[in-house]
Amino acid sequence: MDRKPHLKTSLKPRPLAKFPSFPLPLGSLFAIALRCCLTGLTCLTCLTGLSACNREPETKAVTLALIPMGSTDEFWKSVHAGGVQASQKLGVNIIWQGPIRRDDRTAQIDVVENMIVRGVKGIILAPIDNMALRASVEDAYRNKIPVVIIDSNLNTDKSISFVATDNYKGGVMAGEHMVKILGAKGRVAMLRNVEGSASTDNRERGFLDTLKKVPGIKVVSSNLYAGATTESAYRASENLLAPLKLAKGDVALDGIFCPNESCAFGMLRALQDGDLTGKVKFIGFDSSDKLVEGLERGHIDALVVQDPVRMGYLGVEKLVDYLNGKTIEKKIDVPATLVTRDNLKDPTIKELVSPDIKKWLKE
């Protein structure tokens, strides 16, 4: 047993022969024909698959790439809608391409590199990681492709602008509203999001800084973390409320702030299950159908809502401005909005909490 072919024939049990029942040349011819068919089929599937998707019209001169963190979330679909809106208004063409696996840093690096090689005129990027995407953005800079960063910051000076919600201001907004509805006195708790998330850290800081200025308000709890899921947020909420519960179903607490969607939803469920809704003023951040419903039913007093459509729109608009030779600011704020039960019926607010993305994405 010194040569592989021998070894194979001698060791492997022979499978049932089928082709030899044909006259041999016919059999192999048939096999080759079938093989060609299969290869052809693959090609065809490729081609039909590709042509089924709308290829970009060749007439438009400027092509920009809009690269989100993932392509399936509501938030990113809204950003996409905003980008499409701007591209139609400004007569540019955008390629919407997210990483194939959500929140996969390498996949996003791959996309950025492909866009650089493709020679797009500019890139709007929502970096998954504040460090890992540096090299790619610097590569774009070397290739003279301007990059606008949106939503989440990147540790580089090679981008032309950073378009995002000022999360600190959003926290301040929540804090000011809390002071207002509590009449500047009372006991307030805050459930933090997760350790090391820059955006929610800033919201939490903004909220606490605002409350500190009001002597009548006492922060009774601000060191609990909700964790990444609704389930963990629900448990953390129960842990936060448990020691504050009094007799007769009352609670030694007047106000609660939650700095993101999953956290706010977990707290909402805990308040509902503990029969505490309405007894405690509750402000959340970001919106979802469930949170808006909570707002309508009076279980939530206010939501601070970001504007992803506007973020996508501004990202594209600022990049086009830059390409047209205008100077643009290094940092552009996409202001957050305070949504309460009173202004929920307002058409602009309605558009904000449930944007009509289908119209723009033609879904």
Added chain:
Amino acid sequence: MNKQIKEWINKLMPLAALVLVYIVFAFIAPPSFVSLKNLELIVRQTTIVGIASLGMTLVIIGGGIDLSVGSIVALVTVCIAWLLMAGCSPIIAALGGVFAGLVCGLINGALITRLKLVPFIITLGTLLVYRGCAKGLAHEQKIDAPLSWINELLAALKPEQSWMVVPAGVWMLILLAILIALVLKYTRFGLYVFSIGSNEQASRLCGVPIENVKLLIYGISGLFAGFAGLMQFSRLTVGDPTVASGLELDVIAAVVIGGGSLAGGEGSVLGTILGALIMTVIRSGCTQMGLSNWVQEIVTGIIIVVAVVLDRMRHKQQS
């Protein structure tokens, strides 16, 4: 004579498929697709899967499977970042990371040979174990590490480095591929790998040291996952415990597209590399055309199935 020609055709199938896919995209993708720069990008983006799939080629020829490579890659990036943050020099961190990969692979091999369980189950278990280790070591966060020459391994070449043609990491892939191809063709170990994959019982009766060979196979798979992890770290610049989830499937797909048989006893290094390249070409082409992700996934999936169908036809023909 006729048989030899057929064998050649079989060997060239993955190459033909690669050329075909490339030509299809050359026609329908934007002109940038056929640029030299894009070729460099394609080989660069193939490197991680390519290196890991070299180890997987050995495993699959030997009739096994290693599902834990993605997790090993993640663990290695975390180890490297952790060592760098602990103040080690880049070379120590890189070697430490690769060594961690080797250890993981040897653990796989030891469990499979000592417990006599199927590799699918063992590596499915260690897939979770290594991922968990990575997350634990990193406290469920990414670890930022200072920039070093490691990050240059797989970065786009700067103009002054153009003499290298492709980045160092790609050269490493090429050298490792040649090494494995030679080992498979000319060493006793290579022959043992084929024989175990073809018929383990018969090999045992012929006196092949099955346990030791298997241990070595999985060790090498882990080692190569370690090298892949080094490349992954080079690209990411951070240690990320969640990176490369699902990488094992890309790696297995590369081997299968390249003519490897999951029944064992078949596969080639050249085929595997071509298989990995085919997947990158599709991804790159689709991305540059601005196609949705689902199209890429469907096209890659179809190609895997077609490759296996071809493989089965080849078997029927041979018998």
